[in-house]
Amino acid sequence: MPICLHIINGPNLNLLGAREPDIYGAQTLDDIEAMCRKAHPGVELVFRQSNIEGELVDMVQAAGESADAVVINPAAYTHTSIALHDALRAVGVPAVEIHLSQPAARESFRRRSYVSEAVTGTISGFGADSYLLGLQAALKLAKAHG
Numbered sequence: 476m477p478i479c480l481h482i483i484n485g486p487n488l489n490l491l492g493a494r495e496p497d498i499y500g501a502q503t504l505d506d507i508e509a510m511c512r513k514a515h516p517g518v519e520l521v522f523r524q525s526n527i528e529g530e531l532v533d534m535v536q537a538a539g540e541s542a543d544a545v546v547i548n549p550a551a552y553t554h555t556s557i558a559l560h561d562a563l564r565a566v567g568v569p570a571v572e573i574h575l576s577q578p579a580a581r582e583s584f585r586r587r588s589y590v591s592e593a594v595t596g597t598i599s600g601f602g603a604d605s606y607l608l609g610l611q612a613a614l615k616l617a618k619a620h621g
């Protein structure tokens with residue numbers, strides 16, 4: 476069976492490409508998904524996005540059922556969501572938090588991540604490459620775990 480990785484994307488990431496491109500880059504989420512699939516043709520990738528916190532919790536729970544590891548860009552819920560923190564801890568699937576930007580170098584409200592405490596590690600600040608680096612890390616975790 477191929478390794479299965481879930482990539483979960485939070486609110487407003489559906490607007491990538493048009494949304495503050497000076498911060499988040501010119502690529503759309505579809506572009507980023509295509510880039511991830513091209514980089515890992517042998518891996519089963521489930522790539523999802525929602526603007527709704529509860530749906531993201533459902534996605535984390537689904538990953539707990541069928542993923543070997545998770546890459547998650549929780550977007551603004553990074554800084555607010557105890558529900559996502561709890562979901563990641565509850566399912567116990569190895570997870571990598573990623574961000575396109577470097578939240579620590581931005582507004583002070585972005586310095587707090589509730590998700591960081593529930594994942595193995597964080598990659599941020601590399602634009603769309605944060606997804607590729609996150610996938611590399613998740614693959615390693617999946618192999619070590621499984």
Ligand code: DQA
Pocket residue numbers: 486487488548549550551552553573574575576577578585
């Ligand atoms: C983000 C950073 C968050 O602070 C922000 O709310 C986002 C995107 C990033 O990928 O850089 O929506 O997660």
